[in-house]
Amino acid sequence: MTERAECVLCPNPSPMTLDGTNTWLLAEPGSDEVVVVDPGPLDEAHLQHVVRRVSESGRRVALTLLTHGHADHAEGVGRFAELTGAPVRGFGRGHDDLRAGETVRVGGLEILAAPTPGHTSDSFSFVLPADNTLLTGDTVLGRGTTVVAWPDGSLEAYLASLEHIEALTRAGEVTSLLPGHGPFVADAAATVTFYLKHRAERLEQVREAVARGAQTAYDVVEQVYADVPRSVWPAAELSVRAQLDYLRAHA
Numbered sequence: 001m002t003e004r005a006e007c008v009l010c011p012n013p014s015p016m017t018l019d020g021t022n023t024w025l026l027a028e029p030g031s032d033e034v035v036v037v038d039p040g041p042l043d044e045a046h047l048q049h050v051v052r053r054v055s056e057s058g059r060r061v062a063l064t065l066l067t068h069g070h071a072d073h074a075e076g077v078g079r080f081a082e083l084t085g086a087p088v089r090g091f092g093r094g095h096d097d098l099r100a101g102e103t104v105r106v107g108g109l110e111i112l113a114a115p116t117p118g119h120t121s122d123s124f125s126f127v128l129p130a131d132n133t134l135l136t137g138d139t140v141l142g143r144g145t146t147v148v149a150w151p152d153g154s155l156e157a158y159l160a161s162l163e164h165i166e167a168l169t170r171a172g173e174v175t176s177l178l179p180g181h182g183p184f185v186a187d188a189a190a191t192v193t194f195y196l197k198h199r200a201e202r203l204e205q206v207r208e209a210v211a212r213g214a215q216t217a218y219d220v221v222e223q224v225y226a227d228v229p230r231s232v233w234p235a236a237e238l239s240v241r242a243q244l245d246y247l248r249a250h251a
């Protein structure tokens with residue numbers, strides 16, 4: 001995908017996980033130390049596949065990082081640690097907490113840990129400065145848009161995180177995205193601009209639905225999310241609850 005990142009796709013496709021979870025393998029060229037981001041769900045075959053991919057290239061897993069604690073990214077992390085012996089770092093949930101802005105160095109590779117809460121409160125993104133790329137977990141996906149997983153997720157935090165990523169693209173520090181689901185994003189700036197525009201449009205639609213008399217989050221989903229498949233309506237309802245909270249706070 002980039003000089004320092006390759007993807008192993010977990011076979012867990014669904015309306016929420018798109019093609020499945022992207023497990024990312026990061027390494028400095030020539031180094032035998034690999035950082036694995038998001039080993040994925042507890043899927044023994046996938047975890048073994050990731051370990052094999054690393055060992056067959058004469059390398060070893062030196063560190064595992066988590067973008068956030070959702071099961072489709074992190075459920076397999078305990079088993080993966082057994083298989084690799086590598087430490088696990090993430091934010092909260094019993095892991096050695098990453099610090100905001102911390103630079104993680106492994107085998108010559110530099111990874112900058114950037115908190116990007118909103119999808120969840122524990123969401124982190126990881127900058128690979130040498131490749132001008134950003135691993136976004138579920139904060140920005142390779143296709144479509146993501147969910148603000150209320151009540152842990154927050155729209156206020158999510159918008160601030162998108163603006164932070166937008167600032168990284170404006171500064172030229174990030175030109176592409178490696179998402180937690182869906183394909184490689186070659187144009188980070190355009191995608192983040194689209195995400196911010198989409199959020200503003202949805203928020204306006206929710207505001208209008210409430211003004212028209214929508215009483216519950218479900219009423220709002222029926223009016224505002226008529227264009228998305230019903231299979232993702234439960235997730236849309238969480239995003240609506242997050243938007244209603246935001247509108248109340250900013251009334």
Ligand SMILES: [Zn+2]
Pocket residue numbers: 068070119138
């Ligand atoms: Zn998630």
